[in-house]
Amino acid sequence: MIKLAPSILSADFSNLLSDIKVVEDAGCEYLHIDVMDGHFVPNITIGPPVISALKGKIDMVFDVHLMIENPDKYIEAFADAGADLIVVHQEACTHLHRTIQSIKALGKKAGVALNPATPIETIKHIIHDIDMVLIMTVNPGFGGQKFIESMIPKIKELKSLCLRENVNIDIQVDGGITPENVKKVVSAGANIIVAGSAIFGSNDIKQTVKLFRENSVV
C-alpha cells in the first residue's frame, strides 16, 4: 500500500488550511511541506511559523522537505514547529551522519533527499541510520515540472540496496508524479508518493486521490 503526500506548494496559500482539510478528508497520510530558502534552490517558500500554525489542526504526518543551505542551523526550529519527519538534502550537508543524528536526537524521523544528479552510492553508508530516502524526480525548486524518466532505474537501484542491506525504509518520490505515471515509480520500489500540482490542481481531489491509489496497485 502506498502513502500519499500532497505537496502544499501547489495549494492556495490564501486558503491553506481549508485546502489541506480537503486532502486530509480524502485520506492522504502525509502533508508534504516544501521549505525553500532562495539559496539551495531558486525559490523561497515558508518556514516554521506556518508549520506551527497548522500543527494541531491537521491529523497527518508533517513531512518537512528542507531545500535549504545549512539545514543544521534550523532543524530544532522545525522540530519545535511540529515536523514529524525532517528531510535534508545530501547535497546541503557536509556532515550528513551528524545531521541525521541530530534529527533523531530531537525524536523525529530522518530522511535524506537526493537531487536527480546525486548517486545512490552517496548514502550507502548511512542507509541504516535513516527512516526514508527521497528520490527527487525533478530538480528541486518548483512545482509542476516534468518527471525525469531516468529516475526509474535510480529508484530500482535504491530498492536493491535496501534489500541487499536488509533495511526496511521508506522510498519517497517527489516531482512530476501523476495518476498516469504512479505505477512506474511504485513498480520500481517507491512507497510514499508526493504530488503537488496533480492533487491540488485537480477539479475533483477525492477522485484524483482514488485514481492514484487504484493506479498504484502493482
Ligand SMILES: O=C(CO)[C@@H](O)[C@H](O)COP(=O)(O)O
Ligand atoms: O520539492 C518539490 C519541488 O522542489 C516538490 O515537492 C513539488 O512541490 C512537487 O510538485 P509537483 O511536481 O507534484 O507539482
Ligand SMILES: [Co+2]
Ligand atoms: Co518536495
